[in-house]
Amino acid sequence: MQLYDYGLSTLEQYGLKAETTARTRGALLCHTEKGLLILKEFAGSEKKLGKQQELLLILKEKGIYVDSFLPNQEGNLVSRDKDDVAFTLQYWYEGRECDTKSREEILRSVSTLANLHTVMKLTPAEEYRGQSLREVYVRHNQEIRKIRKFIRKKGGTGVFEKEFLESVEWFLKRGELALEMLGDSGYEELREKSWQEGEVCHGEYSQHNVLMMKNGTAVTNFRHWNYDIQISDLYRFMRKILEKYNWNLEFARDMLSVYHRIRPISRMEWENLRIRFMYPEKYWKLANYYYSHNKAWISEKNTEKLRVLIKQSITWEKFGEKCFGIYPF
Numbered sequence: 001m002q003l004y005d006y007g008l009s010t011l012e013q014y015g016l017k018a019e020t021t022a023r024t025r026g027a028l029l030c031h032t033e034k035g036l037l038i039l040k041e042f043a044g045s046e047k048k049l050g051k052q053q054e055l056l057l058i059l060k061e062k063g064i065y066v067d068s069f070l071p072n073q074e075g076n077l078v079s080r081d082k083d084d085v086a087f088t089l090q091y092w093y094e095g096r097e098c099d100t101k102s103r104e105e106i107l108r109s110v111s112t113l114a115n116l117h118t119v120m121k122l123t124p125a126e127e128y129r130g131q132s133l134r135e136v137y138v139r140h141n142q143e144i145r146k147i148r149k150f151i152r153k154k155g156g157t158g159v160f161e162k163e164f165l166e167s168v169e170w171f172l173k174r175g176e177l178a179l180e181m182l183g184d185s186g187y188e189e190l191r192e193k194s195w196q197e198g199e200v201c202h203g204e205y206s207q208h209n210v211l212m213m214k215n216g217t218a219v220t221n222f223r224h225w226n227y228d229i230q231i232s233d234l235y236r237f238m239r240k241i242l243e244k245y246n247w248n249l250e251f252a253r254d255m256l257s258v259y260h261r262i263r264p265i266s267r268m269e270w271e272n273l274r275i276r277f278m279y280p281e282k283y284w285k286l287a288n289y290y291y292s293h294n295k296a297w298i299s300e301k302n303t304e305k306l307r308v309l310i311k312q313s314i315t316w317e318k319f320g321e322k323c324f325g326i327y328p329f
Contacts (some may be wrong), residue, residue: 001192006040010079010087012108013072024259029092037070038092041085042078044223048128049077049088052222055200057124062119064112065079065211065218067091093218094159095211100244103251109210110255111238112217113202117230130201130228133187133276137179138228140284144172160290160298160306162210167310174317178279185275190268194229203225206240231269233261243282246312247319260329267327274324284308 007028010019016037018030027040041048051071056068067090069077078086079114098109148168151161202209203224210216238255259265265273286306290298 005085007041007081007085010039010072010081011089013074013079014070014074014089019287030089033190034070036092036094038067038090040088040090042088043086046078051122051125051128052225055120055225056222057117058122059119059219064116064119065093065213065216066222067093067218067220092220093211093213095213095218098206098207098210098212103254105212106207107211107239107254107258109207109237110234111217111262112210112219112259113205114259116202116219117233117263119198121198122201124195124198124201124227124228127155128226129195129276130203130232132191133177133232134182134238135280137175137182139280140279141172141175141179142173143283143291144168144287147291148172150291158298160303163233163303163306163310164287164290167283167306167313170313171283174278174280175284178275181275181278185271186268187272187275190229190272195227199227201228201230201233203228204235205237209235215216229269229272230263231265231273232276235273239277239281242319243312245316247318249322252319252323256323265329270324270327270329274320277320277324 008018008021008030011030011032015036016030016032020031022029024038026231027038030037030039033067053069056066059066062067063228070089070091072079072089079084080086098105100106100328148165151165156162156165202219202222204221205219209219209221211220234255238252240254242248242252256265282305286302286309289302
């Protein structure tokens with residue numbers, strides 16, 4: 001891989017030298033005179049990167065630990081090596097990812113997200129606006145129907161295909177109901193309000209992007225940031241955690257309370273959370289992964305994920321009703 005051989009040479013463009021280096025998830029950790037930095041290949045939009053840096057510097061100013069970029073000696077955020085491969089250099093932290101087995105660390109991550117959201121605002125820029133949730137649900141429901149039709153026509157013989165066909169009507173019904181409820185809700189008004197106020201989402205807030213340190217919590221990987229209703233970040237984080245905790249109602253309420261104490265959740269946001277938790281997103285993801293990958297060989301892991309999802313389905317449905325039935329704040 002060229003990252004180790006040539007990426008390191010770009011440090012010269014920053015006037016830096018690496019005392020020691022270590023590989024990590026397709027990047028290079030570098031111990032330098034400016035502390036711990038991470039060198040990554042870059043293949044995105046430099047314009048969006050500039051806007052991302054603007055956001056990160058605002059957060060840094062507010063005392064939040066984030067992976068902001070170092071400009072090179074020419075003032076650019078992107079540097080190219082002799083083979084014209086683009087790299088970025090970011091501040092990094094000594095810490096480890098949030099442990100999903102630790103309730104304390106999960107609640108700390110929720111608290112960090114709430115603090116992020118209180119300051120994550122930028123002047124609106126249309127090209128970075130998040131997708132309409134209504135359009136997403138319409139598309140996902142269509143895709144579930146298309147996959148159902150494909151498997152029926154093909155004749156589902158595999159375990160995954162059989163399990164899918166046996167469960168698809170139940171999950172699709174919930175997907176259609178969530179779309180209907182979204183249309184009857186104040187979603188468009190909420191979306192417009194968050195847009196006018198320049199609210200920004202992390203876009204991929206998960207345990208992998210929260211680092212637990214001795215002196216605080218750092219948040220990394222903002223490359224999917226966008227303008228959207230901020231509780232969409234909270235929903236994504238909570239959904240992934242609650243799947244691991246079999247939709248534990250008490251734990252969900254603890255997370256919502258921790259977030260609300262720092263960044264209040266409005267009635268309209270509460271209603272939107274209810275609809276998001278009602279949509280069978282994980283089911284769609286598994287079906288979509290099956291359809292877009294090698295259908296001749298379906299991994300046992302994905303079949304097991306589908307089985308767990310089906311097994312949890314009634315608990316998941318009841319969770320939404322019990323957790324979001326009444327606005328508690």
